[in-house]
Amino acid sequence: MEIKIMKNILDRNQNKADEVRNLLAEKKVKMVNIISSPGAGKTTLLERTCEALGGKIRIGIIEGDVTTDRDAQRLKKYDIPIVVINTEGGCHLDSHSISKVIGMFDLDTLDILFVENVGNLICPSVFDLGENFKLAVVSTAEGDDKPAKYPRLFSEAGAVVLNKTDLLPYTNFNVDAFIKDLSAINPRVPLFRISATKGDGLPDWIEWLEYQIKSSPAG
Amino acid sequence: MEIKIMKNILDRNQNKADEVRNLLAEKKVKMVNIISSPGAGKTTLLERTCEALGGKIRIGIIEGDVTTDRDAQRLKKYDIPIVVINTEGGCHLDSHSISKVIGMFDLDTLDILFVENVGNLICPSVFDLGENFKLAVVSTAEGDDKPAKYPRLFSEAGAVVLNKTDLLPYTNFNVDAFIKDLSAINPRVPLFRISATKGDGLPDWIEWLEYQIKSSPAG
Numbered sequence: 001m002e003i004k005i006m007k008n009i010l011d012r013n014q015n016k017a018d019e020v021r022n023l024l025a026e027k028k029v030k031m032v033n034i035i036s037s038p039g040a041g042k043t044t045l046l047e048r049t050c051e052a053l054g055g056k057i058r059i060g061i062i063e064g065d066v067t068t069d070r071d072a073q074r075l076k077k078y079d080i081p082i083v084v085i086n087t088e089g090g091c092h093l094d095s096h097s098i099s100k101v102i103g104m105f106d107l108d109t110l111d112i113l114f115v116e117n118v119g120n121l122i123c124p125s126v127f128d129l130g131e132n133f134k135l136a137v138v139s140t141a142e143g144d145d146k147p148a149k150y151p152r153l154f155s156e157a158g159a160v161v162l163n164k165t166d167l168l169p170y171t172n173f174n175v176d177a178f179i180k181d182l183s184a185i186n187p188r189v190p191l192f193r194i195s196a197t198k199g200d201g202l203p204d205w206i207e208w209l210e211y212q213i214k215s216s217p218a219g
Numbered sequence: 220m221e222i223k224i225m226k227n228i229l230d231r232n233q234n235k236a237d238e239v240r241n242l243l244a245e246k247k248v249k250m251v252n253i254i255s256s257p258g259a260g261k262t263t264l265l266e267r268t269c270e271a272l273g274g275k276i277r278i279g280i281i282e283g284d285v286t287t288d289r290d291a292q293r294l295k296k297y298d299i300p301i302v303v304i305n306t307e308g309g310c311h312l313d314s315h316s317i318s319k320v321i322g323m324f325d326l327d328t329l330d331i332l333f334v335e336n337v338g339n340l341i342c343p344s345v346f347d348l349g350e351n352f353k354l355a356v357v358s359t360a361e362g363d364d365k366p367a368k369y370p371r372l373f374s375e376a377g378a379v380v381l382n383k384t385d386l387l388p389y390t391n392f393n394v395d396a397f398i399k400d401l402s403a404i405n406p407r408v409p410l411f412r413i414s415a416t417k418g419d420g421l422p423d424w425i426e427w428l429e430y431q432i433k434s435s436p437a438g
Contacts, residue, residue, distance in 0.1 A: 142258025
């Protein structure tokens with residue numbers, strides 16, 4: 001019974017996600033669905049990405065949070081369009097909530113729309129939002145076992161950021177073990193090793209992202 | 220419609236949680252429901268707690284994970300009864316899964332049952348498992364904004380562990396801001412500042428835990 005309910009929810013989500021994807025393709029706007037644990041560094045990565053791409057790439061942001069607009073407050077200094085979705089206890093965004101707010105952006109003036117999902121490695125990975133790709137962000141402080149323990153997200157990710165590399169000397173994170181587990185789940189996924197607070201590794205991420213925006217067909 | 224389904228799920232969960240709670244009270248076994256983000260240090264905290272309490276307090280552990288038995292593998296060296304619940308994609312434990320496995324323990328030989336919930340700050344906080352109290356674990360690497368952004372868990376917690384204090388010098392975590400937000404949500408909750416890997420702050424936690432086990436009535 002509950003499995004049937006879940007299937008209905010996912011089917012309805014997929015239909016709406018396809019609508020969002022078609023609209024964005026028509027408008028030539030890319031969408032990135034950013035997923036991580038709470039506090040892995042999604043917002044700080046967005047801050048650095050806005051600083052690096054500002055002026056060259058036209059960015060919009062959808063901020064998903066259980067409650068508060070604290071992440072949006074951190075991002076408003078970049079003078080880019082931001083819409084906050086508070087899920088009021090909900091553990092993930094879905095395509096219906098994206099569809100409701102997407103009309104608040106002038107899509108003709110955007111190149112890329114970042115969606116910062118609710119901080120959660122599990123539920124957001126099941127709900128297609130209409131994105132071009134999911135970006136999984138994981139922090140070195142979380143331990144190297146995350147791909148093995150949360151395989152759904154890492155198998156679906158179009159790119160992975162290993163963030164907080166500046167903390168590597170102070171943790172027992174084993175980069176080789178992390179890469180081995182990740183490769184077993186998603187062998188060709190691009191992996192970027194970044195310290196969003198210190199700036200290490202950002203140029204490779206930015207260059208790859210610009211390439212995705214400019215060279216591949218939308219949708 | 221979906222709200223009604225959720226209400227039914229939660230009502231059924233509550234009934235079963237009350238059954239579990241009554242059984243544990245009768246057997247004089249305390250249950251702690253440990254909730255945190257992925258990688259905040261629940262398993263390492265359990266390792267240190269088993270080492271400190273072993274021989275004095277009789278411990279059982281239920282390990283909840285989406286997949287794998289990696290956490291249980293880390294704990295089996297303590298020669299205590301451990302049962303693994305794999306949720307197969309599910310984002311939290313519920314009282315029905317606890318009820319199904321609790322018969323696998325000899326409750327007459329236990330003082331305390333730790334339940335390591337699935338790594339997730341959101342969904343586990345809604346489902347009563349029949350515990351005596353919820354323990355919220357948050358790592359300094361996650362940032363000081365977690366109580367404000369995930370208020371449900373922190374308002375329900377019977378104790379909070381701020382873990383990875385050894386990383387404080389390398390992060391922008393503001394302890395005063397964290398305590399201010401936590402106090403606004405849950406003014407009297409005991410807070411333990413711990414480095415589970417280094418051992419800092421553990422004696423206060425262990426002493427408080429022993430006091431909970433020995434002095435307060437079960438249930």
